[in-house]
Structures are given as structure tokens and as C-alpha cells.
Amino acid sequence: MSQSLSCPLCGAREPEHYHRDTRRDYWQCRTCALVFVPPxxxxxxxxxxAVYDLHENSPDDFGYRRFLERLFxxxxxxxxxxAHGLDFGAGPGPTLSLMFEEAGYxxxxxxxxxxxxxxxxxxDYDFxxxxxxxxxLFDPGHELERLISLLRPGGWLGLMTQRVISQQAFVRWRYTHDPxxxxxxxxxxxxxxxDRLNMHVEFPARDVVLLQKQF
Structure with missing residues (x-):
């Protein structure tokens, strides 16, 4: 099957089988190391x-604001x-955008x-x-390139997502339970x-990455 699969981030073919649980397979790209579920x-x-409609995130939820503070x-x-910003994938209860607006952005x-x-x-955006x-994202390569194209030189792309640590940890990782x-x-x-998109990369927290577009 790997011969028919291509990485949704970099497009490389023939990924390695990484893990299988009771519901899905997970493959890892040999080029960019992305782990992904087949289409x-x-x-x-x-x-x-229907899954997203179950989310109850709200700007009035102090705990949710504290969670977002890790990126903010x-x-x-x-x-x-x-600086002018865009919150991409704001969800049914936009909160991070409100936090930035409250701070003057x-x-x-x-x-x-x-x-x-x-x-x-x-x-165009500053961040x-x-x-x-x-x-x-089903097509992260396309989506991330599009977002970075919207950034002005020196602009920042701030992402929150839990990161793969090892294959052993992946097997026990609750993050994969969300379908x-x-x-x-x-x-x-x-x-x-x-390296691919000429971005400076920083990891200020275990689930936060900041990428700065080079001048």
C-alpha cells in the first residue's frame, strides 16, 4: 500500500508503516517525518x-484562555x-483572536x-x-504554504499542536484518539x-512552535 501513498506535507512517496491501532493506520514520511492517517x-x-460542533470553547472560559496563553x-x-493578525481555524468560539484584540492587535x-x-x-498579515x-489538515503542505504566503517579511506563524516524541510514546498517545x-x-x-520555506523555527513550549518568515 505504501507505494500508492504520498505524504500530505511534502509529497514524498512510499512512507513507512508507523503504527496501527483498533481504528486506523499511521504512516511516517521518510523525507519530512510527518506521521499521517491515509486518506x-x-x-x-x-x-x-459533527465532532467540532461538540466543542464548547468560549472566551468566557478562564481555563481555555490559560491554555491559549501558551501561544499568546x-x-x-x-x-x-x-501588528495585524489572522486566527486560522478559529472554531465555533473564537477566543485567541479576542485575546490579541484586547492586547491591541x-x-x-x-x-x-x-x-x-x-x-x-x-x-497580508504580520502574524x-x-x-x-x-x-x-488533510492537505497540510498546501495550507501551510498558503498561510506563509500571506505573511509579510519578518512575520510570524504561531502554531499549537502536540508533537510526536517517539514511536514508543506514540503507541500510548491519547492525541491519536481524536478521529x-x-x-x-x-x-x-x-x-x-x-528549511523548505525559509522560516526561522522556535519551540517556546512543548506544544507550541513559532516560525518567522525571513526578510
Whole structure:
């Protein structure tokens, strides 16, 4: 089967089989190290939306704000006053965008299900955030390249996603239990992405990565 599979991030073919649980297979790209679920084992768009509709994230939830602070704090430290941002994949209860607006950073939001205004993807930004988003992407190579193309020189892409540590840890990893999680990044994957797209890469927290577009 590996001969018919290609990596959704870099396009390389013939990945290695990485793991199988009771529901799905996981393959790892030999080039960029992305671990991914094959297309025929992903949810339909309708079933995916049904899972997202169960989310109860809210700007009024202090615990959720504290969770988002792990990205908000290190990213805001790197931004010029009044920098303009985009929250990509904002979900049904946009909160990170509100946190940035409260701190003086004008924000746009985009979400394919809940805020599908594609005009937001035709502007330039000083920074873009995507919290708990990249693990859901069916075509992360295309989506990440598109987001980076929207950044002005020196702009930041801030991502929150749990990272693959090892094959042994992956077997016990609860992060794979969510059926909408189909792509799993490691530090090696983000370093590959940084080299590929000329981005400086930083890891300020265990589930946060910041990529800066070079001038």
C-alpha cells in the first residue's frame, strides 16, 4: 500500500508503516517525518463537522484562555505594537483572536466551517495563529504554504499542536484518539518545514512552535 501513498506535507512517496491501532493506520514520511492517517481512513466532512460542533470553547472560559496563553504569551512578545493578525481555524468560539484584540492587535478570523470568508485569505498579515489546527489538515503542505504566503517579511506563524516524541510514546498517545486528528508533527518535521520555506523555527513550549518568515 505504501507505494500508492504520498505524504500530505511534502509529497514524498512510499512512507513507512508507523503504527496501527483498533481504528486506523499511521504512516511516517521518510523525507519530512510527518506521521499521517491515509486518506481512506479519514472522516467525511459531515462527520468531521459533527465532532467540532461538540466543542464548547468560549472566551468566557478562564481555563481555555490559560491554555491559549501558551501561544499568546511568546508570540505577543515578538510582535510590534498594532501588528495585524489572522486566527486560522478559529472554531465555533473564537477566543485567541479576542485575546490579541484586547492586547491591541487587530485580528481577522477564518474557519472553513464557522467563518468561511475566503476574503480573509487574500490579505497580508504580520502574524497568523492556528491553535490545535494543523493536526486536522488533510492537505497540510498546501495550507501551510498558503498561510506563509500571506505573511509579510519578518512575520510570524504561531502554531499549537502536540508533537510526536517517539514511536514508543506514540503507541500510548491519547492525541491519536481524536478521529479528526490525521497529521502529527515532530520537531524534525517543523525543522524540515522551516528549511523548505525559509522560516526561522522556535519551540517556546512543548506544544507550541513559532516560525518567522525571513526578510
Amino acid at each position: 481512506d481512513q479519514r472522516l467525511s466532512a459531515e462527520d468531521e463537522r 504569551a511568546p508570540l505577543s512578545e515578538r510582535l510590534a505594537p498594532g 487587530p485580528m481577522a478570523i477564518y474557519d472553513p466551517f464557522y467563518a468561511p470568508d475566503t476574503a480573509m485569505l487574500e490579505r 497568523i495563529t492556528a491553535t490545535e489546527v494543523v493536526e486536522h 479528526t486528528h490525521v497529521c502529527f508533527f515532530s520537531e524534525a518535521t517543523f525543522h524540515w518545514l522551516g
